[in-house]
Amino acid sequence: MEALLDATARVLTREGYDRASTNRIASVAGVSVGSLYQYFPNKEALVAALVARHNREILELARDALKEVASLDLAAAVRAMVRAAVDAHLVDPALHRIFAEQVPRMGQLAKIEDLERETFLLVRSYLEARRKEISIRDLDTATSILVTTVEALTHQFVINKPDAMDGDRDRFIDEVTRLILGYLAPHRTAKPRK
Amino acid sequence: MEALLDATARVLTREGYDRASTNRIASVAGVSVGSLYQYFPNKEALVAALVARHNREILELARDALKEVASLDLAAAVRAMVRAAVDAHLVDPALHRIFAEQVPRMGQLAKIEDLERETFLLVRSYLEARRKEISIRDLDTATSILVTTVEALTHQFVINKPDAMDGDRDRFIDEVTRLILGYLAPHRTAKPRK
Amino acid sequence: MEALLDATARVLTREGYDRASTNRIASVAGVSVGSLYQYFPNKEALVAALVARHNREILELARDALKEVASLDLAAAVRAMVRAAVDAHLVDPALHRIFAEQVPRMGQLAKIEDLERETFLLVRSYLEARRKEISIRDLDTATSILVTTVEALTHQFVINKPDAMDGDRDRFIDEVTRLILGYLAPHRTAKPRK
Amino acid sequence: MEALLDATARVLTREGYDRASTNRIASVAGVSVGSLYQYFPNKEALVAALVARHNREILELARDALKEVASLDLAAAVRAMVRAAVDAHLVDPALHRIFAEQVPRMGQLAKIEDLERETFLLVRSYLEARRKEISIRDLDTATSILVTTVEALTHQFVINKPDAMDGDRDRFIDEVTRLILGYLAPHRTAKPRK
DNA sequence: CATGAATGAGTCTTCATTCAT
DNA sequence: GATGAATGAAGACTCATTCAT
Numbered sequence: 001m002e003a004l005l006d007a008t009a010r011v012l013t014r015e016g017y018d019r020a021s022t023n024r025i026a027s028v029a030g031v032s033v034g035s036l037y038q039y040f041p042n043k044e045a046l047v048a049a050l051v052a053r054h055n056r057e058i059l060e061l062a063r064d065a066l067k068e069v070a071s072l073d074l075a076a077a078v079r080a081m082v083r084a085a086v087d088a089h090l091v092d093p094a095l096h097r098i099f100a101e102q103v104p105r106m107g108q109l110a111k112i113e114d115l116e117r118e119t120f121l122l123v124r125s126y127l128e129a130r131r132k133e134i135s136i137r138d139l140d141t142a143t144s145i146l147v148t149t150v151e152a153l154t155h156q157f158v159i160n161k162p163d164a165m166d167g168d169r170d171r172f173i174d175e176v177t178r179l180i181l182g183y184l185a186p187h188r189t190a191k192p193r194k
Numbered sequence: 195m196e197a198l199l200d201a202t203a204r205v206l207t208r209e210g211y212d213r214a215s216t217n218r219i220a221s222v223a224g225v226s227v228g229s230l231y232q233y234f235p236n237k238e239a240l241v242a243a244l245v246a247r248h249n250r251e252i253l254e255l256a257r258d259a260l261k262e263v264a265s266l267d268l269a270a271a272v273r274a275m276v277r278a279a280v281d282a283h284l285v286d287p288a289l290h291r292i293f294a295e296q297v298p299r300m301g302q303l304a305k306i307e308d309l310e311r312e313t314f315l316l317v318r319s320y321l322e323a324r325r326k327e328i329s330i331r332d333l334d335t336a337t338s339i340l341v342t343t344v345e346a347l348t349h350q351f352v353i354n355k356p357d358a359m360d361g362d363r364d365r366f367i368d369e370v371t372r373l374i375l376g377y378l379a380p381h382r383t384a385k386p387r388k
Numbered sequence: 389m390e391a392l393l394d395a396t397a398r399v400l401t402r403e404g405y406d407r408a409s410t411n412r413i414a415s416v417a418g419v420s421v422g423s424l425y426q427y428f429p430n431k432e433a434l435v436a437a438l439v440a441r442h443n444r445e446i447l448e449l450a451r452d453a454l455k456e457v458a459s460l461d462l463a464a465a466v467r468a469m470v471r472a473a474v475d476a477h478l479v480d481p482a483l484h485r486i487f488a489e490q491v492p493r494m495g496q497l498a499k500i501e502d503l504e505r506e507t508f509l510l511v512r513s514y515l516e517a518r519r520k521e522i523s524i525r526d527l528d529t530a531t532s533i534l535v536t537t538v539e540a541l542t543h544q545f546v547i548n549k550p551d552a553m554d555g556d557r558d559r560f561i562d563e564v565t566r567l568i569l570g571y572l573a574p575h576r577t578a579k580p581r582k
Numbered sequence: 583m584e585a586l587l588d589a590t591a592r593v594l595t596r597e598g599y600d601r602a603s604t605n606r607i608a609s610v611a612g613v614s615v616g617s618l619y620q621y622f623p624n625k626e627a628l629v630a631a632l633v634a635r636h637n638r639e640i641l642e643l644a645r646d647a648l649k650e651v652a653s654l655d656l657a658a659a660v661r662a663m664v665r666a667a668v669d670a671h672l673v674d675p676a677l678h679r680i681f682a683e684q685v686p687r688m689g690q691l692a693k694i695e696d697l698e699r700e701t702f703l704l705v706r707s708y709l710e711a712r713r714k715e716i717s718i719r720d721l722d723t724a725t726s727i728l729v730t731t732v733e734a735l736t737h738q739f740v741i742n743k744p745d746a747m748d749g750d751r752d753r754f755i756d757e758v759t760r761l762i763l764g765y766l767a768p769h770r771t772a773k774p775r776k
Numbered sequence: 777c778a779t780g781a782a783t784g785a786g787t788c789t790t791c792a793t794t795c796a797t
Numbered sequence: 798g799a800t801g802a803a804t805g806a807a808g809a810c811t812c813a814t815t816c817a818t
Contacts, residue, residue, distance in 0.1 A: 102299075179373065231788090421811095605801095624793080625793095785813105
């Protein structure tokens with residue numbers, strides 16, 4: 001039931017994980033608790049499904065962004081990817097924050113990391129294609145560092161400045177791009193966009 | 195009571211935040227619930243005290259590391275700081291993970307961020323002292339990016355490879371150092387240690 | 389749930405307010421604590437509901453008695469009202485005593501006084517209708533004195549002689565009636581019933 | 583320890599019976615809980631002792647008032663006694679209210695009624711002395727009615743108008759006196775004071 | 777299939793009382 | 798005698814989960 005996931009997201013962001021009871025979620029969804037348990041075996045599975053949906057939406061964005069990136073030069077490509085990361089975090093920042101800060105990682109919820117793995121592979125294959133242009137020893141290590149770094153910076157940016165102006169956002173993207181390019185292609189100076 | 199904080203840490207890392215009841219903590223500490231409430235007004239305060247103690251320990255390390263760094267050149271200094279970050283995360287990785295992933299940020303527990311603020315100031319004043327050697331526009335932004343990046347990378351490294359060999363660790367530190375130096379001093383090539 | 393109120397009354401009268409735990413009440417009612425909290429948000433609300441029900445029953449009696457009183461002369465009317473007060477106190481004397489002596493007056497339980505207010509108005513309007521026959525300066529004061537006096541005397545009578553014979557009861561009613569009439573109509577001598 | 587009783591009174595009136603813990607009482611008294619239990623075997627005994635002390639103070643007033651009453655005529659005597667009742671209730675109205683409304687009547691606290699019994703005897707012996715002037719069938723019944731009535735009316739007056747002006751108080755005393763005289767001496771009209 | 781009343785284990789917290797120092 | 802840390806039974810209340818209708 002899509003409505004149940006919507007309700008879960010609503011309750012989660014409005015009340016926090018601890019105060020989000022299955023009864024409240026069901027009533028917000030306009031169904032009975034019983035129905036909730038017809039579709040999800042327990043609360044954890046419900047939250048896990050919501051996480052999965054959220055991640056699917058974000059991955060959609062990421063894939064689209066990476067497609068359009070193939071034709072750009074490295075600097076532009078990196079900037080586009082960072083921008084995509086920011087966009088991804090803006091899908092539902094409040095929900096994202098709840099996932100990051102309050103949802104216990106255990107059992108089925110280990111799946112939260114699915115997104116990271118998939119992102120890892122996407123970025124890794126991009127870097128592999130550009131291998132000649134970049135100076136990297138170990139592809140896996142580099143990918144992991146990039147993914148973690150961009151994710152952390154973006155997360156922190158969105159959390160701390162939820163209503164940043166476009167100017168702020170562009171400046172942020174510039175800085176992160178510079179950081180990444182300095183790592184990937186240390187000999188060229190990153191060219192900030194005009 | 196120090197024993198209560200120890201017990202809290204034990205229960206927290208073994209059972210997770212949600213399963214850590216005050217009664218269980220008290221019994222692990224070898225005292226009665228009543229005694230627990232004689233020293234801490236409620237569960238939140240108990241966890242907050244543990245967080246504070248943990249942070250104090252980590253800040254101790256960080257301050258010591260920064261002291262020894264004053265005489266080094268930029269590259270060596272950055273590497274030393276990254277190494278300090280790793281050491282800090284090795285104080286009690288499991289506990290650190292619980293704090294990062296499960297403890298709800300509210301009320302007194304907002305104090306969790308005290309550590310971040312302190313670290314921010316420490317790093318910022320270091321960068322300020324070296325301003326001539328680095329190419330940075332905005333000090334605050336740069337500091338924030340560095341702190342977030344190093345924290346995220348270190349956290350992820352310690353979580354994923356809790357028993358990494360010294361070799362792994364050194365390689366990790368090298369990479370992160372390269373990332374940082376590429377950002378702070380884009381014109382020089384980072385010199386990986388021999 | 390009517391059963392819950394019955395159980396509350398039972399436990400309250402048998403054990404007293406302090407020993408009446410919600411768990412005990414629920415188990416006496418033959419349901420689980422959870423069910424209790426499905427119908428009443430907290431202990432206070434439960435007791436308040438019981439008080440309300442008790443008062444409703446008593447007010448029913450009082451209204452009926454006052455209706456039949458309209459056609460009687462003053463002396464007979466007063467005696468009928470006193471008798472009604474006694475009857476009201478006999479609805480559930482033990483429970484009434486708990487309400488009077490042990491239930492803390494706070495929050496929603498301020499409603500305990502609803503009954504007093506209603507009674508006040510009932511009596512006041514009766515006195516107003518008979519104003520010519522009685523010698524009273526201030527209607528509100530007189531009403532308040534009468535209501536308080538009759539309530540206190542009746543309460544004390546029922547508490548101290550829970551199983552008084554009809555004879556005792558009639559003699560008590562005579563005395564109280566004499567007291568009231570002496571106050572309302574000092575010039576006539578109260579005529580004790582044959 | 584007198585200080586303990588004072589502290590009990592303070593805590594009782596400030597916080598109510600339920601929130602008055604022995605620890606708080608002890609700390610307000612400036613001693614340790616242990617000391618409290620050196621003087622009183624349990625909480626109930628402590629409260630009972632406070633009740634006893636309060637009652638002793640009130641009885642003092644009542645006895646003094648009755649002494650001075652011997653020489654007055656009936657009307658003046660009754661008014662003096664009513665006034666004494668009001669004075670008694672003004673000794674510590676807040677504490678009196680707590681006793682009346684919140685302190686559970688059980689065990690040693692049945693002693694609360696000691697005051698009523700003693701008052702009963704005092705009034706009864708006064709009425710007996712004046713038997714010729716009053717028209718009463720049964721002395722015990724009359725005494726009981728008078729004591730209950732005056733107590734209830736005074737209590738209610740003090741509770742509802744804790745800061746009544748002297749004028750209000752005199753008018754109240756007049757009315758109660760009229761009520762009593764109408765009962766004791768139905769043939770004479772009560773003479774309100776000039 | 778849907779419902780939602782019922783369940784009851786488990787949570788945090790309080791407080792009268794004890795007893796080693 | 799005084800102290801006050803320690804005790805732990807008990808209480809109010811929550812919520813994931815079940816199941817008869």
